[in-house]
Amino acid sequence: MSEQVWFSEGLKFECTQCGRCCTGAPGFVWVGEREVERLAKRFGLSLEDFGRRHLRMARGRLSLTEKPNGDCVFWSNSTGCQVYEDRPDQCRSWPFWNANLESRADWDEIAEECPGCNRGSSWSLVQIQEQLKLAPDRSNWPDQEEN
Numbered sequence: 416m417s418e419q420v421w422f423s424e425g426l427k428f429e430c431t432q433c434g435r436c437c438t439g440a441p442g443f444v445w446v447g448e449r450e451v452e453r454l455a456k457r458f459g460l461s462l463e464d465f466g467r468r469h470l471r472m473a474r475g476r477l478s479l480t481e482k483p484n485g486d487c488v489f490w491s492n493s494t495g496c497q498v499y500e501d502r503p504d505q506c507r508s509w510p511f512w513n514a515n516l517e518s519r520a521d522w523d524e525i526a527e528e529c530p531g532c533n534r535g536s537s538w539s540l541v542q543i544q545e546q547l548k549l550a551p552d553r554s555n556w557p558d559q560e561e562n
């Protein structure tokens with residue numbers, strides 16, 4: 416990525432743990448082997464046991480399970496994300512995803528949904544670029560619009 420990107424001076428973001436992106440309408444938190452290992456280790460579970468409790472197969476990929484109301488299985492209304500330090504890369508890299516950084520307008524659009532944007536900690540261009548490496552390649556995602 417060149418130095419000419421619109422966010423070359425960095426951006427501000429600090430999660431408020433409002434839970435808007437972890438709750439509500441059904442969705443998917445896709446996970447790969449490394450993320451599953453990290454989470455299973457956190458709970459002291461074997462991969463098999465962790466998978467039985469917290470994973471589902473959807474559209475040919477592994478995703479975290481949800482509660483009946485659509486909340487992420489790891490969301491707590493009282494304490495927020497219960498696995499924050501070991502959360503999947505999809506969560507960890509938000510909101511520094513390519514689609515959100517294509518233009519200032521794209522960033523402003525997601526900032527309307529995510530109150531952590533444009534507040535709190537400053538992220539340098541280098542730090543954002545590191546997050547972009549973690550960010551999911553959405554072109555490989557199963558269609559998010561279908562249910």
Ligand code: SF4
Binds near residue numbers: 433434436437529532
């Ligand atoms: S919507 Fe933004 S501020 Fe709220 S929990 Fe998600 S990342 Fe954090």
Ligand code: SF4
Binds near residue numbers: 437495
């Ligand atoms: S793992 Fe944590 S950050 Fe990710 S969706 Fe679930 S509650 Fe939210």
